[in-house]
Amino acid sequence: MKEDLVILRHSTSHLMAQAVKELFPEVKVAIGPAIDTGFYYDFDYDPGFTEEDLVKIEERMREIAKRDLPIVRRMVKKEEALEMFRQAGERFKVELLEAIDDDEVSLYTQEGFTDLCRGPHVASTGQLKTFKLLSLAGAYWRGDEKNKMLTRIYGTAFPDEESLKEYLQFIEEVKKRDHRRLGKELELFSISDEVGAGLVIYHPNGAVLRYILEDFERKEHLKRGYQFVVGPQILKVDMWKKSGHYENYRENMYFTKVDDVDYGIKPMNCVSHIMVYKSKIRSYRDLPLRYFELGTVCRHEKSGVLHGLLRVREFTQDDAHIFLRQDQLHEEIVKIIEFVQDVMKIFNFEFEMEISTRPEEKFIGSIEDWDKAEKVLKDVLDDQGLPYDINEGDGAFYGPKIDIKLKDAIGRKWQCATIQCDFALPERFDLHYVDSDGKRKRPVMLHRVILGALERFIGVLIEHYGGRFPVWLAPIQAILMNITDGQEEYLKAIYARMIDEGIRVELDTRNEKLGLKIRESMVRKIPYMVIAGKKEMEANVISVRMRDGEELKNIDVKDFIKRIQEENLARR
């Protein structure tokens, strides 16, 4: 974000805090930074704000802006500032101050309101014109769920009306693309409270989309030397104790007991894949071994985090576990990154990468192994000249990882693919291979997903394409429509032919006007509308209208079928 935009937004958040203090003097202020989409400020106010309060606060902000109060910076001794905020009962500011090491701190004052702040700020409140308060939310003090929940107000600010308007239009666009809304409109999936929160029910259109993706994935994995394996849905609890999941991941797992034996429903697919590896003695020549499974897992995610398809409790990963020698690690990770690049190009996603390192607590394996693994990950990305961010302490409990964040058609980021390095599970399960010197050695394990979870990926795809899936992914590729009863038989024959050619086609011979049929198909975002009236039938051709308005008049059915089949292969 540009520096002056940060200053503008940060200043607007101070303006909001001042307005809040004027209207609700008993409120205590916490922090109010600029963020990518605007700004927020956290307040401690026990009754909480209402939507109406938001309107009042915004009005007061405009009034204060009109007063054009100068914003003055002042350096004071830390002790002096502490005394001041203590007197005012601003306990959050006191807590912040106590954590600051410097002798002097800067204060920013605009008539009647002083905030502890590094700054910088605009010169006066009169410069703040184009802003809007957006929403209310709860937020833990310092982001820690053990702390008090404060009330956060989100708003946004821009240098001019034009860009504010643009941003508000962007919010509208985001709403239009919302996969939950499109999922309903396009009859892709549903989530029923009777069935359970976070459990997805695929309807025919969504199920066929999923089937296409699965089919695509199987082919892509076979091409790259992966082998298919399939593991059970439930495994004995002892297995999860051995793997460390019971210790580190139990609160996210579902359990069941049958005939006095405890089972855990799998939250990850690795254990079965490890059992395949362990089933016989492996030679150094066998490695790398790449086991792939479209593995369905269950994780008890906290109720508040569930979100359409993007965060669910049962989902299917395009999961693989690769068993390999240390010396193969670098090359294999390069291959996986190339795999991700190939696949994301097909869906037209750009992406960014992040490396997550060892957590402070809740990890297995030695610190030495962690350091080794982290180094390999960094080396690969450095060698490939790929930029990345470091996410300290954000690794999985069994190893560090590279996370890949997709950037969709309107610039939003989504986490899907991940490559996780694991020295710990091979140790726990005592995996080995026989090396060229005849000695037993420990393999390394990579956990990786390309699309991530099919549910999440489908959700992202829906928003990425705004429901207008490319032809190869479209649940319904073409819809046939007649103009009068006279063409019903003609279209039925064409329908049979297209179905036979593997095209996903629908037949609409209802006694309705063409305009209505076109409209309904447009709403459903079907790529091709095939129209046959008296004229087409007599000439033994069809007319095709595309969802972007383009038309193909009087073409041969054979040519049309060929066109769709080519698009299926080209994957555009």
Next chain:
RNA sequence: GCCGACGUAGCUCAGGGGUAGAGCAGCUCACUCGUAAUGAGCAGGUCGCGAGUUCGACUCUCGCCGUCGGCUCCA
């Protein structure tokens, strides 16, 4: 899990202490029609679930479930 808002017909939503309403969708009939909504009629609801207050609750109170916006967490 936490903070806040919300839950009325398949969908989108209005209403309000005296047992509910619109538009779209659905069904029936008429119309046989050329590129984004033909017309008329009919039918459709334990007002999320459970308890409490009340002569009476869909409306008020409490609890639960779920959804939405966030926080924390994550594929």
